[in-house]
Amino acid sequence: MSQFEEMQQAIIDGKAPVVKELTEQALRDGVKPAEFFPKAIVPAMNEVGRRMRDCEFFIPEVLIAARAARAATDILRPLLVGDEASRSAGTVVCCTVKGDLHDIGKNIVAMMLESAGFRIVDLGVDASPEKIVQAVQEHKANLVAMSALLTTTMVNMKAGIAALASAGLRDHVKIMVGGAPVTENWARSIGADGYGKDAPTAVDLARSLVAN
Amino acid sequence: MKGRERILATLDGQPADALPFMPITMMFAADHVGVKYLEYATDYRVQVDAQLRVAEDYDFDYVSVISDPACEAADCGASVKFFPDQPPALDEENALLADKGKLSTLKAPDPSSGGRMHNRLKALSLFKRRAGGDKSIEGWVEGPCAEAADLRGINALMTDFYDDPGFVSGLFEFVLELELAFGKAQIAAGAELIGIGDAAASLVGPKFYEELVWPYETRLVDGLRASGARTRLHICGNTRSILAGMGRLGCDIVDLDSLAPVSQGRREMGPRQVLLGNIDPVRALRNGTPESVYDAVAECHREACNRFIVGAGCEVPRDTPAANLRAMARYAREHGTAELQPKADSSRGLP
Numbered sequence: 386m387s388q389f390e391e392m393q394q395a396i397i398d399g400k401a402p403v404v405k406e407l408t409e410q411a412l413r414d415g416v417k418p419a420e421f422f423p424k425a426i427v428p429a430m431n432e433v434g435r436r437m438r439d440c441e442f443f444i445p446e447v448l449i450a451a452r453a454a455r456a457a458t459d460i461l462r463p464l465l466v467g468d469e470a471s472r473s474a475g476t477v478v479c480c481t482v483k484g485d486l487h488d489i490g491k492n493i494v495a496m497m498l499e500s501a502g503f504r505i506v507d508l509g510v511d512a513s514p515e516k517i518v519q520a521v522q523e524h525k526a527n528l529v530a531m532s533a534l535l536t537t538t539m540v541n542m543k544a545g546i547a548a549l550a551s552a553g554l555r556d557h558v559k560i561m562v563g564g565a566p567v568t569e570n571w572a573r574s575i576g577a578d579g580y581g582k583d584a585p586t587a588v589d590l591a592r593s594l595v596a597n
Numbered sequence: 598m599k600g601r602e603r604i605l606a607t608l609d610g611q612p613a614d615a616l617p618f619m620p621i622t623m624m625f626a627a628d629h630v631g632v633k634y635l636e637y638a639t640d641y642r643v644q645v646d647a648q649l650r651v652a653e654d655y656d657f658d659y660v661s662v663i664s665d666p667a668c669e670a671a672d673c674g675a676s677v678k679f680f681p682d683q684p685p686a687l688d689e690e691n692a693l694l695a696d697k698g699k700l701s702t703l704k705a706p707d708p709s710s711g712g713r714m715h716n717r718l719k720a721l722s723l724f725k726r727r728a729g730g731d732k733s734i735e736g737w738v739e740g741p742c743a744e745a746a747d748l749r750g751i752n753a754l755m756t757d758f759y760d761d762p763g764f765v766s767g768l769f770e771f772v773l774e775l776e777l778a779f780g781k782a783q784i785a786a787g788a789e790l791i792g793i794g795d796a797a798a799s800l801v802g803p804k805f806y807e808e809l810v811w812p813y814e815t816r817l818v819d820g821l822r823a824s825g826a827r828t829r830l831h832i833c834g835n836t837r838s839i840l841a842g843m844g845r846l847g848c849d850i851v852d853l854d855s856l857a858p859v860s861q862g863r864r865e866m867g868p869r870q871v872l873l874g875n876i877d878p879v880r881a882l883r884n885g886t887p888e889s890v891y892d893a894v895a896e897c898h899r900e901a902c903n904r905f906i907v908g909a910g911c912e913v914p915r916d917t918p919a920a921n922l923r924a925m926a927r928y929a930r931e932h933g934t935a936e937l938q939p940k941a942d943s944s945r946g947l948p
Contacts (some may be wrong), residue, residue: 443802
């Protein structure tokens with residue numbers, strides 16, 4: 386098993402200390418930081434997404450796998466220089482919208498996006514439209530991912546989109562939404578660019594939105 | 598038949614003049630009487646008024662004290678955020694058991710000590726005086742996984758299953774003691790049916806559900822039944838991988854959320870289990886038409902065959918059109934339990 390294959394397996398198995406050790410060893414062996422993403426982290430998290438979609442993995446497995454992936458990315462991010470550092474898949478502002486404190490779905494999406502090579506600006510829960518606008522401006526984000534668990538708070542996704550439009554940012558960012566009560570129709574009706582029905586779908590959607 | 602009689606007949610396998618109608622209403626009920634949800638969730642008199650009105654106006658067969666998941670956790674001392682017009686919610690960033698070491702000194706609150714749990718007991722006493730024998734009166738407790746998530750924080754609890762299963766068991770023991778005491782106090786106050794909400798259990802997968810969650814759910818169900826109550830299990834979300842275990846708990850009613858097909862629930866739980874549900878609350882009930890709602894309920898009924906209670910997969914959304922909810926009631930009233938008898942050889946329960 387190659388170093389990268391071993392690392393992929395350790396991420397899938399959620400073994401953060403092993404991933405950390407393998408990352409450090411590979412760096413000592415001269416592997417370039419940027420190589421880890423396409424050769425180990427992204428394929429491993431793609432496999433985690435597949436297993437989640439196929440009901441082989443559930444939330445505990447996904448969370449420990451994402452934590453293991455982060456054990457590598459925490460070491461690698463500061464080492465990326467020049468082109469490598471700016472060559473992320475995109476910058477995503479993630480949040481649970483105003484009035485809503487439910488964050489496990491948003492957290493999983495954020496972790497999987499990060500493992501897929503996106504730079505994440507996580508605004509946490511109860512994020513106001515103003516906060517979203519500020520984060521997009523400050524971090525020059527090209528994607529906003531909003532989550533809501535309640536029918537009462539999903540309306541605040543619309544407010545977030547309106548605020549981005551008022552700030553003149555709507556044409557500069559793609560917007561994706563998700564959460565239990567959210568539907569494709571709802572996403573379309575509020576002017577979002579896409580709806581992610583689960584975390585793996587959200588990662589695929591983010592990739593396609595950024596590519597377009 | 599009165600609503601209460603209709604429910605009890607169905608639970609006992611007796612014929613009933615109509616299918617019981619037991620949708621969960623919280624914000625919908627508050628809106629129905631024009632009160633802010635904060636008042637509904639914190640003032641038992643407001644909740645009782647709203648529940649009785651909505652039950653009467655939409656022909657429900659029961660009333661319930663369910664309001665939000667933060668009731669017991671608040672009395673334990675957890676940080677809870679209150680909003681003017683939506684359910685109170687746990688402040689996970691400041692979870693009570695962010696430090697696992699605090700579990701050893703945590704004391705289960707007395708349900709009658711004047712907090713949110715006491716408010717629920719007062720609601721039940723008032724229901725008993727006002728609902729008489731017409732409507733079934735439902736109490737509500739959090740299940741072990743849900744309450745553990747409320748106290749520990751759901752993100753942390755999910756990784757605890759791998760990192761520290763011993764802590765998870767210890768936390769479930771604490772929750773079991775807390776919820777059994779609360780459930781028994783609710784029974785004494787007037788509840789004849791106790792709903793057990795264990796939303797987080799749908800997230801853990803079959804392995805942890807069987808090994809860690811199910812044993813505590815079983816002890817909770819057994820304890821409540823031994824105290825004389827009927828039990829109703831409600832696990833939000835996709836429960837497809839744990840349906841068989843849910844059926845083995847021995848609950849009088851098992852709710853199915855819309856992500857778990859009724860046909861699969863019937864197949865895995867057998868023909869005797871009373872199933873409740875499960876049209877999609879948003880896509881089918883709120884966004885549908887009276888005709889499509891009626892048809893969706895009919896399909897659930899067809900899949901469940903007998904021993905079926907009409908309801909949505911989860912809470913009726915607050916802005917559901919009245920005509921859609923009435924379409925569910927109409928279906929229930931038009932179908933007595935004699936109309937869809939299980940086939941004698943139908944171990945899978947399908948008509």
